[in-house]
Amino acid sequence: MIDKEVLRINNVTKLYGNQKALDNVTISVKEGEVAGLIGPNGAGKSTLMKIIVGLIRNYEGNVFIEGENVLSETNKNKKRAGCVIENPGFYPELSGYDNLLYFSKISGCSGKEDIDNIINLLGIKDFVHKKARKYSLGMKQRLGLAQAVLGNPKLLVLDEPTNGLDPNVILNIREFIKYLSEEKRISVIISSHILTEIELMCKKVFFIKNGIIVDEVRPADNLQNPEGSCFVFETDNIRELKDFFKAKNIYTSIHGKGKVIADLKEYSIREILSMLLENNINILGTYRQKASLEKRFIEIMEENIIE
Numbered sequence: 001m002i003d004k005e006v007l008r009i010n011n012v013t014k015l016y017g018n019q020k021a022l023d024n025v026t027i028s029v030k031e032g033e034v035a036g037l038i039g040p041n042g043a044g045k046s047t048l049m050k051i052i053v054g055l056i057r058n059y060e061g062n063v064f065i066e067g068e069n070v071l072s073e074t075n076k077n078k079k080r081a082g083c084v085i086e087n088p089g090f091y092p093e094l095s096g097y098d099n100l101l102y103f104s105k106i107s108g109c110s111g112k113e114d115i116d117n118i119i120n121l122l123g124i125k126d127f128v129h130k131k132a133r134k135y136s137l138g139m140k141q142r143l144g145l146a147q148a149v150l151g152n153p154k155l156l157v158l159d160e161p162t163n164g165l166d167p168n169v170i171l172n173i174r175e176f177i178k179y180l181s182e183e184k185r186i187s188v189i190i191s192s193h194i195l196t197e198i199e200l201m202c203k204k205v206f207f208i209k210n211g212i213i214v215d216e217v218r219p220a221d222n223l224q225n226p227e228g229s230c231f232v233f234e235t236d237n238i239r240e241l242k243d244f245f246k247a248k249n250i251y252t253s254i255h256g257k258g259k260v261i262a263d264l265k266e267y268s269i270r271e272i273l274s275m276l277l278e279n280n281i282n283i284l285g286t287y288r289q290k291a292s293l294e295k296r297f298i299e300i301m302e303e304n305i306i307e
């Protein structure tokens with residue numbers, strides 16, 4: 001059961017000179033929860049992540065990990081949070097494996113068995129004995145993730161961990177994060193520009209714009225969104241169906257082969273189905289359309305929230 005709070009951010013404001021990069025941010029992440037942070041370029045995502053892991057220390061407000069202020073006992077907190085922010089740094093002349101061995105020794109938290117386990121889970125066996133300087137971006141990202149996990153953190157902070165990676169590597173990383181959250185009960189906060197990625201991985205998603213958290217969404221809830229008025233209709237005659245909706249001023253779009261999405265607005269699905277029947281229009285199936293994160297993102301980015 002998820003209830004213990006691991007990350008708590010209270011009223012955090014960060015100024016760079018006169019410019020507000022974060023404006024009164026308050027959020028929390030529970031144990032084993034994977035939370036996403038989505039926002040346009042310059043929204044404040046990296047600044048918030050650096051504050052969480054103690055890389056930025058000059059700000060207003062408070063950040064707690066497991067109830068302890070991140071600014072109070074630096075060393076203790078460093079172990080509580082692991083991170084992959086910007087380019088992970090390694091000893092280039094050491095192999096990936098020796099880098100991990102070295103970090104496990106200094107963190108004092110993990111042994112060889114843990115390293116082997118992480119290597120297997122992340123699928124990095126094939127290259128882990130190569131020198132780190134020869135690593136591609138995908139290799140570096142996964143080695144960075146392995147390193148971040150070695151200290152047995154309670155919280156993982158991942159800034160764009162899948163940016164620029166190929167689909168296989170993204171899948172690898174996604175499954176690893178799922179394992180950490182479900183099996184190890186590690187909390188994760190992750191930023192990404194890939195909205196579908198966030199939708200697949202995260203229990204909750206924070207939208208950030210101009211340094212302000214403007215919305216919090218739970219993607220899974222959208223599956224049964226009772227408010228949504230968009231329905232998918234499966235048909236063997238798209239033209240006929242589109243003409244029917246057009247005559248009623250109902251907005252439609254094509255959604256894959258044989259599928260039309262219609263925003264019914266003031267009509268009920270029952271009314272539409274009976275009208276379709278009257279008009280002899282054959283419908284193979286219909287279901288409510290899941291509200292996508294992308295749609296919400298576009299709405300939020302279009303809303304003018306600056307006073």
Ligand SMILES: Nc1ncnc2c1ncn2[C@@H]1O[C@H](COP(=O)(O)OP(=O)(O)OP(=O)(O)O)[C@@H](O)[C@H]1O
Binds near residue numbers: 016039040044047
């Ligand atoms: N060191 C800095 N000095 C001055 N301004 C900064 C500094 N770092 C960030 N900023 C500014 O703070 C704001 C937030 O930047 P931040 O990098 O946190 O955004 P972001 O959401 O991570 O953007 P991106 O998606 O492009 O990485 C931006 O306007 C940026 O120009």
